[in-house]
Amino acid sequence: MAILLSIVQLMLVALSSAAITNFGNLVGEFERDGTSHQISGSVFAVDQATLYIQGFNFDGESDCAVFYAGTSDDPSSGGDVIPVGDGMSDILGVYRNEDIMLSLSSGKITDYASFSILCEESKESFAKITIPGNFETPEPAHLGDFGFERRVHNVHADDVIILNPKQIQFVNLDYDGRGPKAFFWTGDGTPDSGDIKVPLPADNPDKILPKYSGATVTITLPDGLTVFDVDFIGIWCIAARQNFGHLLIKDSDRNNIPPLIEPATTPLPATNLENCKVLLTDRFHIAWTVDEGSNKITLEFRGILSLNEYLAFGISGSPTETSMVGSDVSVVWFDPSDSEPRAEDYHLNAYSQCIPNDGTGACPDQLQQGGEDNVLLVHGFQRNGLSVIRIERPLSASDDLDSQIITTGNVYVSWGIGFINPTGHVAKHDTPATGDVFVNFGSPSSTCPALKAIADVVPDPWIIEPLRPDCGDTLTAVIGPSGGQRGYQGIANQVGWGFAWFINGFLIPEIHVKRGCNYTFEVNGGDDETMTGTYHPFYITDVSDGGFLQKTAAERSRETKYSAVAEGPLCEYQGDSNPNDFENFDDYKATLTKECFSASSEPGTLVWQVAEDTPDLVYYQCYQHRFFGWKIHVSAAVNATPIRSLVLFFIAFSVMFLSL
Structure with a gap:
């Protein structure tokens, strides 16, 4: 019997696949x-x-x-x-x-x-x-009014629509949410406890239906199942074994419905530029055409790109290898504020966050002395998770920060993928070039294969337990990798640089302190201010980004500092594991090693007495760079003496009152 059921199930899957692979x-x-x-x-x-x-x-x-x-x-x-x-x-x-x-x-x-x-x-x-005069287009099937006349748990919808073989939509759905274990339900015949649950959301089969009030709800039938395989759609309560309402699906309802076509399977059309090189097989291709007569190269960035994520490509900082430091790159991205493409000329003079005041770090050319933006945005678009941004730039070096693009032999290049931080500058790449990469811009190159979109899966951020130090406790502050989308970016919901504070060995934990108490922070963030990339003084502030030293006078005037600034020799957690590969922080941290880079072993010390006027929320941050730290929650200290006195007074007063 089990074998027979398996054969039937396989036949159903085959039939449903045949039904949904047509194109209309x-x-x-x-x-x-x-x-x-x-x-x-x-x-x-x-x-x-x-x-x-x-x-x-x-x-x-x-x-x-x-x-x-x-x-x-x-x-x-x-x-x-x-x-x-x-x-x-x-x-x-x-x-x-x-x-x-x-x-x-x-x-x-x-x-x-x-x-x-x-x-x-x-x-x-x-x-x-x-187009034939009698041509018929596929149409969604309207099943009509939904719900029993007696309105069990107030279940009703104005219409139920079959959108395609996998999706069914309830229009103006009402349900009081009080069923003990109610689900969308489908199957053969009419509802009973042996039929098929339709989870909503699809990845949580045990989530019961919430309350709906005039909602439009679209459900997706489980894998291997289409409307051609079932006879009804409804709501059923497993615990009460009760039908809250259903509609039958007739053959005529399925005759001419639109097909289900997954847009993500549609690749980008091939580039019409002459040359193309694969930088990352399933993520990043670069195409180009050289116009020697006009001293111009057209570059087309093609890849899988989220809003606020960048692609960078350009000439290496070294003529003999791929080197990010010293490289002249074009950075392209889609701005989340308006979904429009952006392109900017960058010179990476140091492996650190951009400090606009002096133009050090990974900064746009126009923020650096002798530099200007020599990248021209031509156009850009996104389609089904795939992105194309085309730019033009001169072949020759237009200023001191640009590199000449040679067309007579191999040229070492650098590239990377990362996120744009809230200041509008690149954060540390999370996908860099591996090994040495070179391009011959003057020699015809084979065309790249079509790029196909992949599911954009954003990993869940790690859960970092908060720290609740006692009055007088000491906490350590050390620099380490930010943990990408599972770490700083996911926890703080903003893009950092690539490094962040580890407090007591934990990545940006929230800290709970009490007013009137003293706390000591032992700081190992770097104490050589001439090395801006590794200089991370520690301080406490009322702004969520920190970076006081790189701010304008107006920005500084709006910030309040709640502690002194502490420096200490640099110690850093290091490792090259991909944080997205680890479900929890402890497993990721086990891959890191702590390295100290100074002969001095004594950390810097910050003794912070939490004043009574300290706000309920402040932040520990880096004084030099933005987006390194996170929250400190401040609450009132529990003073037992006044409370005890009040209780004793109340008891004495009560005894005196009763004796009268």
Whole structure:
């Protein structure tokens, strides 16, 4: 019997896979109209306003070709350009067997008579598909009003919609949340305790349904299951074995629903620049074209990039190896404030955070003496988790901080991936170049493979237990790696530099202190102020970023310091493990070793008496650099004597009152 059930389950998975791998209703195949641009591809209607082109090929040898929806069978007589959705231009580049999703700017597919690749200037059609007059697009299926007339636990929805084979949407859903163990429920026949739970969220199968009041809720059927495999959808309480309401799904409801197409499977179209090099196989490619006559190189950064994450690429700081220090790089990213692309010219004069006052560290050229921004942003776009940013820069060195790009042989380059911190400058890269990397900018290079998006999984931050020192206790402060997205970035919800304070051996723990108490901090953060990259004095402040020395006069006037500043010889936790590989901080710390870099073994000392007017929240930070520390919670000291006296007075008063 078990074998038979397994066979049935495998058949269901196979059938559901067949149902969801289609791309909608076929509109037609491209046929060339006299001009050969190596055009091919199958065009499907996903829904009323969405087209999907499977296996699209186009040589890109046209500066006027666009996707075009014609109002008649003759595209030249009028219609609308269909944007390619990349935010830069509707002109088509090179496509090699790519899958493309297109959305109409307005109207429905059936409002048009043809779909073509058209030169918008000359109205010449390179390829065309006629849309049949009786063409039907897939449509979501509306199952109607949901919920029993008696409204068990007030369950009701105005409509239940099958969006695609995997997703079902409840519109204006009400539920009082009082069922002891209620879940969305599906399966064969009608609901009973032997059918299938639909978890919400999908990764937490034991989370019971919360209260809903007029909510729009979209559920996704479990793996291996589609609407073609089930007969109903509803809400069922396992504990009470009670049906809170359900709707039957008929064959007619499944006849012409939109397909489920995962956008993340759509790769970026190939670059139309002449050369390309893979820097990181599944993450970062760089393409380029050299124009010697104009003293210009065009660089295209192509990769997997989150908002506020940067890609950096440029000429190494050494002519004989890949070296970040001294390198001349272009940094590109998408700004989270407006999702727009940014590009900036950087000279990395030290392996440390940028100090704008004197231009030391990883700083933009324009903040350094003799430097200016010689990077021109051309365009940029993000599509389905994939990013393209194109820039131009001179081949020759335009200022003292730029490097000449030689086109007559191999040139060592440097690159990295990291985050932009809240000051708008690069933080320490979390993915650097490994080994020595070189490029011959003047020699034709093989093209890069298509980049495909991967799931953007942000690891959970580590849980760091808070410190609760007693009055008079001593705490140690040592520098160490910030722990990336599991460490400083995840805990403090802001980008640091790459280093952070370890207090008593813990990465940026929250500290709880009491007013009126003394606490001693023994500091090993560096005491040579001429070495700005490793100079980390310790202090306590009311601002969450610290870095007093690198701030403007106006910024300093808005900050209050609540302690003196303590220096001490540098000791540092070091290691090269990837923090994302460790589920907890203890396992990560076990890979680190503590190194001290001074003959002096005596730490700097800061004795902090917490004053009565200290705010409830202050921060321990680095006096030289921003984003190194975290929170100190301040509360009132418990003074037992006044409370005891008050209690004794109350007892005495009560005895006297009762004796009257």
